[in-house]
Amino acid sequence: MAQLAASSKRVTTRFRAHSVLPGFNLALGFTLLYLSLIVLVPLSALFFKTATLGWGGFFDVLTNDRVLSSLRVTFLASLAAAVINAFFGLIVAWVLVRYTFPGKRIVDALVDLPFALPTAVAGITLATLYAPHGWIGQYFAAQGIKVAYTPLGIVVALTFIGLPFVVRTVQPVLEDVEAGVEEAAASLGAGRWDVFRRVIFPAIFPALLTGFSLAFARAIGEYGSVIFIAGNMPYISEISPLLIVAKLEQYDYAGATAIAVIMLLISFALLLGVNALQWWTSRRGVR
């Protein structure tokens, strides 16, 4: 008993030790309350609704072919879009931080547009552009490549909505890496590639990873823009959020939440993995 009290006291002191700033208890209480109201309560409602299905019902949803292929489409397309965004978003951030050119501010502002545009508008616009008779789509069609109404179209839409996440997370970190560091490395004899690989990349990698996972997570949940360009063919270009809507259309709330729960669990596992990777790389950086 005494031991327990002692250990709990130690925990409190350890907690206290962190709070150099005043108001820790209040702030923590507020944070927990806020998170509960905004995130945990809706999420637990989701789990409760799914629980009405029972394990058997949940398992049926989980092992349904159609659901599985929609999950495959959703996660693969989101992954592809996030990878594309990580690569090109990094270049955009690089250009915006390291160079000055006329119209830079406008380009900088343009990056945020996918945030602001209603996703349905984005989807309709992209579908019009990439349709076989569209401005861009006709050139692809001439090469025998169909973009709109295929999984490729989904990747296009998801790339569009995910771009700002990478740019906006990498940009401030890149700004903090002073050009002087690069110059120092160069003067010590490092080639351009070495400077990037050994000096810059390790510094921005955690931010890039964050941007990547944000873009990825955003893409998984995306519905509005995708349905207009996907074609929504079962087993081919049908995304999981669409199946959720189809289930709601049948007033099958529990089935709909079951798919949502599956998506949430997979996303959570993936994001946890990304966080672990980030933690590992930052630790390695310290050593």
Added chain:
Amino acid sequence: MKFLKKSLLLGLLAALSNTAWSADVSILNASYDVSREFYKSYNPTFVKYWKQKTGDNLTINQSHGGSSKQARAVVDGLDADVVTMNQSIDVDVLADKQLIPANWAERLPNGSAPFSSTSVFLVRKGNPKGIKTWADLAKTGISAIIANPKTSGNGRYAYLAAWGSVIKQGGKPGEARELVSKIFANVPVLETGGRGATTTFVQREIGDVLVTFENEVGLIKQEYGADKFDLVYPPISIVADLPVSIVDKVVDKHGTRKVAEAYLQQLYTPEAQEIAAQFELRPRDVKIAKKYASTLPPLKLFTVAEVFGSLKQAQVEHFKDGGVFDQFYSKK
């Protein structure tokens, strides 16, 4: 001075409430997407009628969205006094949740559907592929645009019309199934809603034929010009009833039962039926139907009940997860 202020205030109050003896009432009509134009025209006529009859100032608020989405919103607590849907299952669900009695369809004439629509074909100018019948849609080389029957009432009726066309011409369910599965094999894009299908066909120029509601065709011609497309009436099609109901739980709470009931009853008057006909909705009123026979020609039509029992039964058999429609699509 004080007196002046007081009298000013009184005058102002009087001015604000010069209609104090006539109450201000408002009702909310939760409706589906493309009914917007019709109710925009109908509502002012009813407001006028209600003012004359009772002296009350009525405000009618409209809420539009996908039909089932609206039904779910009402179930979840959207305070709609009346619902005007595009398929009966979206009203049935309110009965299932005990917001309205189970016999809602018997409370007004024609199964509580003051007008209807039907599934027709829209083809490219001159009908280059010669599409005339439901069977033509199943031919190889034809590309047909139909909304996803699982998410869209429009697509659902197109599916049921094709199926029923076989049954009504003496075919067996197996033949109907084969025809409908062949038709959907020709559908390159499954849009989630009727309007999305329109965009795909009209703006993206995909497909040889669009199967959609007759009243949607009217809007397309108005919006994109009548010279680009031809309307083709299939030899036989389906009656798509557009049901309405008051929401008993809500009107009793608001005390708006009388006005809500009158609002729906007035939809059956010749004036309202004529407005409906102008928006290419098929009226129930025989005289009005005759008057608009040039734009809404008499067709060989069958009802959902004749072939499928009820829309609810059709839903369970065809559009539920794992139902007939899902069976068309196999894993690749």
